Amino acid sequence: MKDKTGPAPDAAVTSADREHSTENSTRGAYVTGGGAYDRDTNYIEDRITRDGAPGANGEPGWQVQAGRYRLIAARACPWANRAVIVRRLLGLEEAISLGQPGPTHDARSWTFDLDPGGVDPVLGIERLQDAYFKRFPDYPRGITVPAIVDTASGAVVTNNFPQITLDFSTEWTEFHRDGAPQLYPGNLRPEIDAVNRRVFTDVNNGVYRCGFAGSQEAYDSAYARLWAALDWLEERLSTRRFLVGDTITEADVRLFTTLARFDAVYHGHFKCNRRKLSEMPALWGYARDLFQTPGFGDTIDFVQIKQHYYIVHEDINPTGIVPQGPDLSGWLEAHGRESLGGRPFGDGTPPGPVMPGEEVAPGHGAGS
Template identity: 80%
Template sequence: MAENTATDQDNGSGFSTRGAYVTGGTEYTRDTNYIETRITRDGRDGYPVEAGRYRLIAARACPWANRTIIVRRLLGLEDAISLGTPGPTHDARSWTFDLDPDGRDPVLGIERLQEAFFRRTPGYSRGITVPAVVDIPSGAVVTNNFPQITEDFSTEWKDFHREGAPDLLPAEHMEEMRAVNKRVFTEINNGVYRCGFAGSQEAYDAAYDRLWAAMDWLEDRLSRQRYLIGDTITEADVRLFTTLVRFDAVYHGHFKCNRNKLTEMPNLWGYARDLFQTPGFGDTVDFEQIKAHYYIVHEDINPTGIVPKGPDLSGWLTEHHREQLGGRPFGNGTPPGPVRPGEEVAPGHGAR
């Protein structure tokens, strides 16, 4: 599931970030119920593909939202789909646009993402999650189904791809990709949350063992090939990258995924740096927002709200030598150009 506002636990005030991230005595179970409406070429759900009509709301702090920012940039959809970026923290009601002038999204004119969900379904009772795609004319959320959003960017929005856009969903590898994506999601993407939000020692121990079994599987797999699937970057790499780039900064300590750091796994660390240094990946990553989100919002895990100064991020820019394994990052395509003005990561918030 995408990053989610928690159930308020502060005497019904409606504004506390304190929430039910951890349920005592149980393992963490992710809510995977989303608004499944799709934006398609034929508009069968009432929302046809149309340049300029939709706005992607994606907080840089959130790994699930970070996926959509990366895919949008790799495919060159900036002209077709605008981007709104909530700040890294939120209250119990929802993500807020506190980084924008006057605290409102400049296109939608709303203070909280909740408002767009309520315009779609008054009193919407499920999680107000990012990423979400909003229909600009109505101001209503179309979908927050994050895996479908990126797949549709590759398929339904193909007429608006940039020249040289990579094929992130190569047909010849789809069967293998589905299997790899499933394991990466259950054991890695969601596995770190299963550790961090475990409600008992037993649940944590089991989650920890599952996570590291999968990390060891990836370390071995990536010793022989540059990318997860085939010899080019695919959506499978995007899905794994957004967890790996947060691992040492957040998951190792905050979520107790501390058998070792990513930097201590040569193949995974080299793979993560290779992607980070590829246009479209590292230039979307805001480490300061990432740390602020996890360490401030998860008050039941980090009640002091203290955000750590580390780790040292300079290693992300060191040589990785992964090109020795072959592969062509963009296949027959080309890298994306410079980040669009106004969408850059804030100075000092990236690797340095």
């Protein structure tokens, strides 16, 4: 592990969170009084690659192998949701199994409370922290998703979620389905990377900087940056169907998971309330276009999303009341984005039906 500038996934709590937890909180504290939110960016940087070579900084090497690894990804978490979408778009379901913790957690760890007996059926553990402690007995940081676990040893391999999805695209090609899209094409990588940097800093993490701000000054600054970026995206997407090029790429996956949670959570819970997503024509049409594309909307569980944020963030929502709204039926309305051209999957094809057992529960999706 080493410090590295970049995003970090949702955690049960970080070590800093633990310092600010109170005796009355079972889930940890997320807001530091008087300060701006500073996301913990220290994650396990191991990679799973074709040749399994050690990393440039001496990280252990792990070799691509079908059936060896299990992706742990809670439906509620936007960072984990990305890995689920990319796995599905590329057709890696048979090569990499999926474990899904429930939407809430306590101050220690995500738990497998949705599985029979509260135990992950492959790893045989009740808490994700068990896989972290198997690898690092004194692991000091947040127990985060997504995480990839080596099923043979039961030890966590990596929680470096920005790299996980890129490696799915570039290192796991042997196991891609026929017709898998090019989500990280070589000729577009510089532009994808540039767009991703701004989207992460000001949008993906920007909503958290608003929601977890510990002062009016910190909130005002985060709010201004968020809306400057959303205005930039609204303009960009008014003349192009996708963020980069004329097909779906990694950049679209990364933006989508924040947009899918915007009206349901971030607008109210995180005070990102200048406008709703549904009041931004280009972004709303773009989000619906992706939502209605196989591999995107069929991974979104709005019930779990709302349960996670409104129940876990006790210091923001101390009553734990989960709102009934908003009306989600609009996600299935026609978007009209086809008029901008573009080919969602390029020369590839859409993924097939969701694997049995991985479906969003009835009543938890849009239009329910």
